[in-house]
Amino acid sequence: MIPSSFSALVRAPKVCGRIVSNDRSLYLVETQNEQFHAQISGVMRYQTQDPREFPVVGDYVSFVQTGNVSIIDSVLPRKNLFARRAKDGSHYMQPIAANIDTLFVTVAVNRDFNIRRLERYVASACAFEVPFAIALTKIDLVEEPDLFIESVREILADVPIIALSALDGRGYAELQPFCGPEKTIAFVGSSGVGKSTLINSLLEASIMEVGEIRQTDGRGRHTTTRRLLLHRKDGTAIIDTPGMREFTLAEATQGVSDVFEEITTIAQSCKFSDCRHEGEPDCAVLDVVDDARLESWRKLEREAAFEARKTDRRAAVIEREKWKAIHKENRRREKDRW
Incomplete structure (x- = not known):
């Protein structure tokens, strides 16, 4: 679970771990064999001014085991970080996930399909140099899914586009090349686009809560309320993120x-x-x-x-x-x- 390239950076008695989730100031950190609750050190909390320097789901960290709650003292060098501008016009960045091998920008092809919103997510992925692909979900709900695929291909000719149906399993085999030991994939998109259903299918288990779609506008409600890192049987790390009603660019x-x-x-x-x-x-x-x-x-x-x-x-x-x-x-x- 912890690549040797990261574990080699940490010397005993400190331990190398990866952030699985966080709830306010409390983090869940996993090692090769265990999970621990942890908090950041006082020095990190006191001296860090930029939110991007705090641990985020997907980060590898150095921590010390001390009783019931371990102490995180540093974030190890990142491969990348995907972020957006915090809401309400804030100056701050809102980190979303770190160390991603492939970011799947997830868009449903029902009434919520919006090519302009897709451009926004992709611009941010390019800005943060995060490799990305497009996941078009719910293709069983439309008569001609190829029209949606072509509309995306017109603006992103060289980007992988995967059309998926949770109902009949179409497209899931195309996700396999992105998976494997020490690979991390993440899913971002609006509420109700089917991220949780997609992840359940990849995990071959009903772990993520799935919400109903409103008949009035074809949109879903929030079922994922926090960022969470999960694992497939093949060793793939999967990061799920809450649906985003708005996505403001940052450094893009x-x-x-x-x-x-x-x-x-x-x-x-x-x-x-x-x-x-x-x-x-x-x-x-x-x-x-x-x-x-x-x-x-x-x-x-x-x-x-x-x-x-x-x-x-x-x-x-x-x-x-x-x-x-x-x-x-x-x-x-x-x-x-x-």
Whole structure:
């Protein structure tokens, strides 16, 4: 369960473990053979200003076993981290999962299908350099699932697209190449897209609660309320995440460029080098790119630029708060010494 590349980084009496779940300040950490409840150390809690530096599901950590609750003292170097901007306009990032080999952006092909929302998730995956694939669920609910597959392929030509049906098992064999010992896959998407049903099928057990779909709008309700890491019999680690009603980009300027790469390429043929593609003469983009696709690009470009400015301001605040905490701790130690 714990790759040797990570366990080799930890020396006794400390132990290497992986975060399975967390509930507020309490973490569940697994080792090769056991699971422990743990909390972060006082130093980590006191000095960490950026939420991304706290442990998240999927992280490998170093911890010390002390009685009923063990103490996590460090997060080991990550392969990657998938995150979004915290809700309500916050400066902070909200980490979702770490050390992912394949992130499945999960979309149902019923009435909740939204290609623009898909672009948003994919832009974030590209921004954080997380390998991803597209899982189209509930294909048994539509007469022509190939139409949905093609609409995704039009914008993501080189990305694996897997069409799935929990009813008759279609598509599940295509997930197998992404699974195996020391592999970690994760599923993200809106509420009710079938992530829990999909994971139950992969686990060959009814572990995740499954919710009913509302007949009025074809949407589901939250059944997964926290991030959770589970294991298949073949050793695959599977991370389930709660459904997300909204997904705000974070540090995604490059990710947006990657998702809309064709616009950048076509723009080189515009008459003016600073063309904004909003009605300028001889604009190559307006002649070629679909209006809905172009408007989505504009929206995500504006959002990414705004969030980048917010991140720069927040970075300065974090640096000031970090040194303030260090100076405060030094004063406390001086006081205790006397």
